[in-house]
Amino acid sequence: MSDPIDRMLDAAESGKSIIKNREILHFTYIPNTILHRNSEQEQVTQSLLPILKQSRPSNLLVYGKPGTGKTLVVKKVLSKIQERVEKSNFPIKLVYSNSKNETTLYGLLVSLGRQLGLNEKELPTTGLAISEVFKRLLNKITNEKLNAVFVIDEIDYLAQLVVKTGKDILYQLTRANEQLDAGSLTMVGISNDLTFKEKLDPRVISSLGEEEIVFTNYNVEQIKKILEERINESFIEDAVEEPALNLCAALAGGEHGDARRAIDLLRVAGELAERQQSEKVNIEHVREASQKIEENKEEASLKSYPLHEKLVILSIMKANGSSTGEIYTQYKTLCKTVGKDELTQRRITQMLSEIELSGIISGRLIHQGIHGRTKKYKLTVSSEIIKKSFKDELTLQDII
DNA sequence: CCTCCACAGGAACTGATGGCGT
DNA sequence: ACGCCATCAGTTCCTGTGGAGG
Numbered sequence: 001m002s003d004p005i006d007r008m009l010d011a012a013e014s015g016k017s018i019i020k021n022r023e024i025l026h027f028t029y030i031p032n033t034i035l036h037r038n039s040e041q042e043q044v045t046q047s048l049l050p051i052l053k054q055s056r057p058s059n060l061l062v063y064g065k066p067g068t069g070k071t072l073v074v075k076k077v078l079s080k081i082q083e084r085v086e087k088s089n090f091p092i093k094l095v096y097s098n099s100k101n102e103t104t105l106y107g108l109l110v111s112l113g114r115q116l117g118l119n120e121k122e123l124p125t126t127g128l129a130i131s132e133v134f135k136r137l138l139n140k141i142t143n144e145k146l147n148a149v150f151v152i153d154e155i156d157y158l159a160q161l162v163v164k165t166g167k168d169i170l171y172q173l174t175r176a177n178e179q180l181d182a183g184s185l186t187m188v189g190i191s192n193d194l195t196f197k198e199k200l201d202p203r204v205i206s207s208l209g210e211e212e213i214v215f216t217n218y219n220v221e222q223i224k225k226i227l228e229e230r231i232n233e234s235f236i237e238d239a240v241e242e243p244a245l246n247l248c249a250a251l252a253g254g255e256h257g258d259a260r261r262a263i264d265l266l267r268v269a270g271e272l273a274e275r276q277q278s279e280k281v282n283i284e285h286v287r288e289a290s291q292k293i294e295e296n297k298e299e300a301s302l303k304s305y306p307l308h309e310k311l312v313i314l315s316i317m318k319a320n321g322s323s324t325g326e327i328y329t330q331y332k333t334l335c336k337t338v339g340k341d342e343l344t345q346r347r348i349t350q351m352l353s354e355i356e357l358s359g360i361i362s363g364r365l366i367h368q369g370i371h372g373r374t375k376k377y378k379l380t381v382s383s384e385i386i387k388k389s390f391k392d393e394l395t396l397q398d399i400i
Numbered sequence: 401c402c403t404c405c406a407c408a409g410g411a412a413c414t415g416a417t418g419g420c421g422t
Numbered sequence: 423a424c425g426c427c428a429t430c431a432g433t434t435c436c437t438g439t440g441g442a443g444g
Contacts, residue, residue, distance in 0.1 A: 126429085369442030
């Protein structure tokens with residue numbers, strides 16, 4: 001009966017919210033106790049222990065699927081170590097970097113350098129040879145007698161970059177200690193890919209894999225525990241219905257045991273419930289949240305594509321379930337109507353496989369005998385979402 | 401049983417960009 | 423002012439291939 005706007009304003013004013021602490025509902029929040037990960041915490045601590053004694057600790061390799069708490073554990077252990085060390089006034093420098101955020105080898109090294117305290121002048125973002133950047137990093141460590149710990153997340157990604165450029169930075173990093181007159185350098189590699197080691201240079205494995213820790217996947221039961229604990233701290237009492245909790249755990253845990261997804265799901269469901277003035281988070285909210293997360297992801301990645309990729313996606317949409325050749329001709333006509341130069345077929349094939357990787361389209365190789373070999377692509381998202389995501393693009397407006 | 405289609409997808413290269421050291 | 427270095431989007435050239443149709 002009351003106006004919905006009024007109701008929302010009232011609620012906001014009264015300040016009542018079923019979520020009392022949002023921060024806890026982000027996966028990056030580090031809880032006091034990391035459930036089910038005690039032995040892993042001990043192992044990590046064990047291998048990094050020598051830092052405290054000012055001797056060089058072992059390099060460390062941490063494996064585990066996404067959402068198994070690898071990064072959380074490593075970060076927690078390191079921050080504890082740092083706490084201790086700060087009191088003793090012994091220079092230790094923690095450096096965390098995610099290879100996926102840095103698209104290039106150069107970028108990664110620069111990001112490491114920045115955290116070591118090198119500024120723009122000492123370490124420019126471009127223009128230098130990689131070996132030069134590397135030298136400056138080592139100099140910094142030597143000059144200030146730092147005990148640096150490089151945490152490199154998604155190191156498998158970095159390994160790919162290294163292969164591509166032919167620079168064996170990983171090897172140099174793991175062996176950097178031999179070149180250092182003062183200070184030390186410890187590497188902690190974190191990888192999602194359990195088979196990643198096989199792709200590495202054996203010399204790197206021998207020095208990086210001095211210690212190895214594998215994080216197993218969570219099962220649904222464990223995820224439920226994790227969620228319960230976070231709910232206790234972040235929601236007001238009894239705000240999350242039991243079935244909703246179960247569904248969260250099941251949706252995220254069923255396949256990969258991904259706690260990160262579970263927590264995201266819970267947060268979004270909570271926000272939805274809150275927005276709807278509901279006093280409890282129920283099963284519907286979770287379903288809705290799951291769908292919303294999915295759609296947001298799709299829309300965001302659609303929007304982020306450059307023009308030609310968008311044209312390709314539209315071509316697929318216009319000729320759904322078609323072969324590369326058909327997509328390409330469609331693409332060419334689209335290019336003509338918007339007045340852009342068309343790219344080569346080779347480039348389009350490449351774009352198609354890149355787009356396929358993101359999951360927006362799916363492709364299937366088909367052998368048609370005398371009619372050759374082709375790959376048929378079709379959309380995995382609805383064309384509405386595509387239209388919606390592309391509608392602000394001026395050049396595309398008339399073809400949609 | 402062989403042929404030959406219609407592409408897949410690797411490799412090497414180009415040209416532009418941007419910024420370094422000397 | 424000059425050469426150098428890394429990176430990116432794109433091009434050129436290439437070799438490879440499962441099976442329908444002869």
